[in-house]
Amino acid sequence: MRVSINPAKKPSRGRPRIDSEAVNIRVERSLLDLLDAWIADQKDAPSRPEAIRRLLRAKLSVES
Template identity: 40%
Template sequence: MDKSIKVLPKKGRGRPATGRDPVTAIRLSPDLRATVDAWAAKQADTPGRSEAIRRLVELGLKAKAK
């Protein structure tokens, strides 16, 4: 009896899922980007730009909720 042909699953296209939150892109003017970077540089742990923007959004939402 001949060996049966193995069925290989097809690989999905595109980048594999990372299990993180979906990306939301925003456009910032050079001045606003510099302001965000300056704020981040003053923080104790010096977050990157993305983390700095997340923190600033959270601070803004907390301030508005009061």
């Protein structure tokens, strides 16, 4: 007799679900160079996506 795996109890894989949306953009090399320089100045050296999120949060919270 075969035992099937209950999908309700199966552990999930990958990233946890959050309320977000992917945004794909093209960025000029000169701007990427500035972004990479900013990243190099950070103590924890965030990834480009994380750096962009931090910069957006910082800029938008000041203007809001």
